[in-house]
Amino acid sequence: QVQLVESGGGAVLAGGSLRLSCAASGYMFRPACMGWFRRAPGKEREGVAVIGGDDSTFYIGSVKGRFSVSRDSAKNTVYLDMNNLQPEDTAVYSCAFASSVLNVRNIPPVGLFEAWGQGTQVTVSS
Numbered sequence: 001q002v003q004l005v006e007s008g009g010g011a012v013l014a015g016g017s018l019r020l021s022c023a024a025s026g027y028m029f030r031p032a033c034m035g036w037f038r039r040a041p042g043k044e045r046e047g048v049a050v051i052g053g054d055d056s057t058f059y060i061g062s063v064k065g066r067f068s069v070s071r072d073s074a075k076n077t078v079y080l081d082m083n084n085l086q087p088e089d090t091a092v093y094s095c096a097f098a099s100s101v102l103n104v105r106n107i108p109p110v111g112l113f114e115a116w117g118q119g120t121q122v123t124v125s126s
Helices: none
Strands: 003-007 010-013 018-025 032-041 046-051 058-060 065-072 077-082 089-098 120-125
Touching: 003 089, 010 077, 018 032, 018 120, 032 058, 032 065, 046 065, 046 077, 058 065, 077 089
Parallel strands: 010 120
Antiparallel strands: 003 018, 018 077, 032 046, 032 089, 046 058, 065 077, 089 120
């Protein structure tokens, strides 16, 4: 059973940066799609960025150019580097695992993600 643990959240001022980490255990890390999702207060959960089993990546428009997703297979960890953070980025960020997804050209359906982390809070103030 795959277990995911996020870390790296915190509070920053607008324009600041954070690096989120998602450590995976219980599964051979590659190939597997790893996604980052966020849920802001009063809003639906949205996919933010994904890295496919083939290391393809996809970002939603609002974070493209500011966020970067990567993985370190030796550490079984995926990262989300977030730069130029804005108050609208405030949310609980969670990582998720989808073993069946190789190439990504968009955010895969939520139903394909088999395991989720507990989430880490990111708060951006102006």
